[in-house]
Amino acid sequence: MLTLKNKVASLIAGAIADNFGSDILTAAELAAMLEYPPDKAMGDLALPCFKLSRSLRRSPVQIADTLAGAISDSELSEVAAVNGYLNIKTEPTSFAKRVVSDIQSQADSYGSPHTGEGKTVVLDYSSPNVAKPFHIGHLGTTVIGHSLKLLHEFAGYKCVGINYLGDWGTQFGKLIVAYKLWGDRSTIEKGGVDELVKLYVKINNEIKAEEDTSVQDKPEGTPKHSELGDASRKEFSKLEQGDEENLALWRWFVDVSLEEYQKTYKLLGIEFDSYKGESFYTDKMPAQVEKLRNMGLLEIDDGASIVNLDKWNMPVCLILKRDGSTLYPTRDIAAAVYRKGEYGFDKAIYVTSAAQSLHFAQWFKVVELMGYDWYDKLVHVPYGTVSINGAKLATRTGNVILLKDLFSEAIARVMEIAKEKNPDEEQCRRIAESVGVGAIVFYYLSNNRMRDINFMMEDALSFDGNTGPYAQYTYARTCSVLEKVGRDAAMTDAPLGEHESALAKTLAAFPERIIQALADYEPSVVTRYILDLCAAFNRFYHECSIANCENNDLKQSRIALTAATNQVLKTALHLICMQSPEKI
RNA sequence: CUACCCGUGGCACAGCUGGAUAGCGCGUCAGACUCCGACUCUGAAGGCCGUAGGUUCGAAUCCUAUCGGGUAGGCCA
Numbered sequence: 001m002l003t004l005k006n007k008v009a010s011l012i013a014g015a016i017a018d019n020f021g022s023d024i025l026t027a028a029e030l031a032a033m034l035e036y037p038p039d040k041a042m043g044d045l046a047l048p049c050f051k052l053s054r055s056l057r058r059s060p061v062q063i064a065d066t067l068a069g070a071i072s073d074s075e076l077s078e079v080a081a082v083n084g085y086l087n088i089k090t091e092p093t094s095f096a097k098r099v100v101s102d103i104q105s106q107a108d109s110y111g112s113p114h115t116g117e118g119k120t121v122v123l124d125y126s127s128p129n130v131a132k133p134f135h136i137g138h139l140g141t142t143v144i145g146h147s148l149k150l151l152h153e154f155a156g157y158k159c160v161g162i163n164y165l166g167d168w169g170t171q172f173g174k175l176i177v178a179y180k181l182w183g184d185r186s187t188i189e190k191g192g193v194d195e196l197v198k199l200y201v202k203i204n205n206e207i208k209a210e211e212d213t214s215v216q217d218k219p220e221g222t223p224k225h226s227e228l229g230d231a232s233r234k235e236f237s238k239l240e241q242g243d244e245e246n247l248a249l250w251r252w253f254v255d256v257s258l259e260e261y262q263k264t265y266k267l268l269g270i271e272f273d274s275y276k277g278e279s280f281y282t283d284k285m286p287a288q289v290e291k292l293r294n295m296g297l298l299e300i301d302d303g304a305s306i307v308n309l310d311k312w313n314m315p316v317c318l319i320l321k322r323d324g325s326t327l328y329p330t331r332d333i334a335a336a337v338y339r340k341g342e343y344g345f346d347k348a349i350y351v352t353s354a355a356q357s358l359h360f361a362q363w364f365k366v367v368e369l370m371g372y373d374w375y376d377k378l379v380h381v382p383y384g385t386v387s388i389n390g391a392k393l394a395t396r397t398g399n400v401i402l403l404k405d406l407f408s409e410a411i412a413r414v415m416e417i418a419k420e421k422n423p424d425e426e427q428c429r430r431i432a433e434s435v436g437v438g439a440i441v442f443y444y445l446s447n448n449r450m451r452d453i454n455f456m457m458e459d460a461l462s463f464d465g466n467t468g469p470y471a472q473y474t475y476a477r478t479c480s481v482l483e484k485v486g487r488d489a490a491m492t493d494a495p496l497g498e499h500e501s502a503l504a505k506t507l508a509a510f511p512e513r514i515i516q517a518l519a520d521y522e523p524s525v526v527t528r529y530i531l532d533l534c535a536a537f538n539r540f541y542h543e544c545s546i547a548n549c550e551n552n553d554l555k556q557s558r559i560a561l562t563a564a565t566n567q568v569l570k571t572a573l574h575l576i577c578m579q580s581p582e583k584i
Numbered sequence: 585c586u587a588c589c590c591g592u593g594g595c596a597c598a599g600c601u602g603g604a605u606a607g608c609g610c611g612u613c614a615g616a617c618u619c620c621g622a623c624u625c626u627g628a629a630g631g632c633c634g635u636a637g638g639u640u641c642g643a644a645u646c647c648u649a650u651c652g653g654g655u656a657g658g659c660c661a
Contacts, residue, residue: 038604048603050641060641084641085604129661166661278661304659313587314657321659328661357588358656384589385655417623446609447597450589452654459596463623465609466597473623481620528598531608538624547620562620584623 004095004508005031007075008045008088015070020056043078043087044505050084060084096504096561097491103507103564104490111510111571113518116157122343123149123159125351126265126272129166130257131175131196134264136401136455137353137393140383143441143577144449145351146270147523148381150575155518160343161270164335165277167254171200173236176249177228178203193260196253203228240282264403267437268577284334285326288370289319297369307366317362329363336367340374347377349521354382354450381521384452401455410436410461417463418584427583434579435469436461442468445527445576466531471573472584474534477541478566479582482559485547489560494553499540503561506536510568514575523576530572537565 009031017023030047037046049060049067056063064081071079075098077091103110125145128134149159178199179188188195210226239246258275265271289305292298298305303322309315318327339348350360360380368375391399414432422428443460447453463469496504510529517525546562549555573580 032601035603038606042604046604048642050603053641083604169661301658306658315587316658318658323659325659327659331661353655354589355655356661359661361588382589421621448590451597452590454596456596459610462610467609467623469623470609473621477621477624484620524598528608531598535608539626541620542616542625545619549620584621 003511004045004075004090005034005512007073009034011071011073012047012067012086015067016052016056019066019070020058022056024055025052037085037087040502042082042085043080043089045088045090047086047088048084049086090501090505092496092501092504093491093493095508096496096501096557097493099504099508100491100560100564103567104560107567108571110568111514112154112156113511113515114156115518116152116155119156119346120158120160120343121152121347121349122162122339122345123152123349123351124162124164125149125349126270127164127166127277127352128257128261129171130254130277131171131193131200132166133197133400134193134261134403135393136388136403136406137386139403139406139440139444140353140386140449140453141351142265142268142270142403143444144381144383144523145349146268147445147526147576148349148351148521150577151514151518151523151526154514154571154575157346160274160345161272162274162276162339163272165254165258165275165279167250167277168279168282170232170236172239172250172253173232173234174203174207174228175200175253176235176239176246177231179249188256193257196256203232207232260404264407267407267433268441269579270577278331281331281334281338282326284338285330288334288337289326289330291370292319292366295370297366307369309362309365312365314358314362314365317366319366329359329366332363333367333370336378337372340372345374345377347379349379349381351381351383354384356380357382379521381449383449386453386455388455389457390454406440407437409457410440412436413461414439414469422583431581431584434581435472435584438468438472438573438578439463440468441577442471442527445523447524449522449524468578469584471530471534471569472578472581474537475566475569475573475580476582476584478537478562478569481541481546481562482566485555485559487559487563489556489563491560492553492556494551494557496554496557497544499536499543500558500561503536503540503565506533507561507564507568510572517575526572526575530569530576533565533569533572537562537569 006027010027012030013023013025013027016025033051034045034047037043047067049063052063053060058066061081061084064084064086067086068079068081075091075094076088078087078089080087123145125148126138126142128138146161149161153159175196182202183199207226207228210228211224214225235246239250254277289298292307297307298319299308300306301316304318305320306316306318309317317329319330320326336348339345352360357380364375364378364380367378386393388399388401393400411432414436415428418428418431418435422431439462440460444453446466509532513525513529517523540561544558546555546558549558570580
């Protein structure tokens with residue numbers, strides 16, 4: 001695919017060779033030097049010639065002047081030298097013609113860099129803990145992870161989405177005890193994961209109370225103790241040994257939780273390729289521990305087995321507890337080894353909170369020390385923490401918003417508005433789901449993932465300004481216009497105005513934004529592109545009549561531009577987990 | 585104490601592989617629809633880019649120091 005930058009870069013490369021007899025810079029290097037001028041009056045592309053000054057041994061002004069006189073092309077209307085900058089303007093009509101015909105011919109694949117063909121990437125994201133609330137804190141990993149999956153698929157990668165469920169650990173011992181004491185099958189069948197959470201919270205409170213009582217009036221340092229805690233450990237140990245009753249309960253808890261998470265995933269249009277959770281890897285850890293021990297990487301420190309990472313300026317990585325049981329890093333290493341064997345990935349992406357950055361840096365290093373040559377294929381993609389309306393998330397104080405509640409609130413608000421326009425209840429429901437959920441997703445994916453996000457309900461559900469509904473509304477508008485005038489139109493030679501050519505330039509920028517989004521693992525690049533495209537289209541739409549345009553050639557061009565916008569918008573919305581309803 | 589992340593108009597954020605006059609949205613103020621969907625568009629006010637040095641022809645962007653906020657740091661995940 002020949003982008004404008006590449007084309008201009010090769011023209012410049014040719015001009016440099018002709019006029020300075022130098023080929024020290026390749027077209028690709030020149031393309032990287034090209035930039036977009038701050039003011040469109042200056043041009044559409046610019047080359048600051050300061051960068052060439054040293055290697056060509058001329059002054060920037062001299063270089064710019066020479067190049068300006070040496071470059072001409074049918075797609076370029078003006079090449080001018082201004083204070084050491086080489087400013088290039090495109091000829092709007094032929095440029096737009098090429099962009100739109102690219103979009104028409106490539107359709108759904110327009111914008112794909114095709115860099116992933118024949119490669120596999122596994123993405124580990126969402127990964128909620130069974131029998132714990134699935135709340136707004138999980139939104140980041142879920143939507144960033146899925147968007148990255150879609151982006152990689154778009155680039156041609158074979159993708160494996162893994163939901164690494166938190167489905168193992170001592171919490172299940174607690175849950176089993178709680179269920180046996182206070183639980184009731186039909187209540188849980190009816191109330192789902194919420195009921196499990198209630199049981200879990202209740203037993204944790206009871207254990208804490210017992211522990212506090214146990215040390216009352218005792219000397220300082222007396223170990224805390226609780227009957228329920230003991231019982232829980234015992235039940236978990238039975239579970240580990242394959243006790244049938246406990247295994248059945250555990251399986252059931254997992255199923256009940258998963259069933260509910262699926263509803264949320266369905267709203268987001270997410271499906272995972274694997275739900276192998278922590279439990280799956282329990283029997284795969286000993287081999288890795290053995291390998292570590294054989295390689296002499298393990299040290300015993302205060303009874304625990306660790307890998308010392310002093311040399312890399314990191315705290316020690318704990319592999320085994322004093323009692324010999326495994327830890328988080330152990331399981332992650334075993335999982336990575338398994339996945340490498342199973343999928344032969346070219347890249348393994350983990351999307352988790354930035355709070356876990358050290359943990360990932362540590363076990364990635366351990367994988368390297370173990371001699372696995374794919375250690376550099378592991379990528380941690382962190383994101384900032386979420387607070388709600390300025391306050392931290394806290395289950396205890398009730399400052400949590402469950403994802404299902406968040407989405408139903410959003411859907412309900414859209415329903416209110418949609419009802420007025422759409423009498424058909426079923427259709428109304430579908431629109432409300434895609435717009436309501438889309439509003440939340442768009443809001444979340446609007447900013448740099450590393451920034452801590454303060455989730456403002458009012459802003460997230462707002463319909464004005466740079467929002468999901470604005471983007472979807474713009475898409476619906478393109479559909480509406482095209483329904484009226486038809487989709488089949490090609491660009492003509494009719495001269496274009498500033499709004500048409502601004503739109504064409506924005507459409508042309510899509511491929512490089514996708515490349516950037518992939519390079520930075522940053523879905524917000526796509527979100528921001530969508531806003532740019534919507535703004536360009538809405539300006540065009542407002543100023544230029546499409547259906548009622550009297551000049552038929554111009555009308556054809558405008559229809560073609562609208563169809564191209566429709567195509568690119570649809571692709572882009574999809575890449576950030578948004579639906580694109582044709583009517584709102 | 586140590587490491588990482590974030591500090592840009594009242595609010596919430598772009599721009600950060602150095603480049604020409606720092607952008608968008610919300611809010612505020614003033615405008616635009618006999619016209620393809622007004623959930624749209626146009627204009628104005630509002631910022632010495634946390635602070636101080638340094639590198640450079642050129643710094644919001646790179647380096648150093650410092651302040652403020654967040655997160656993590658051996659038996660949780």
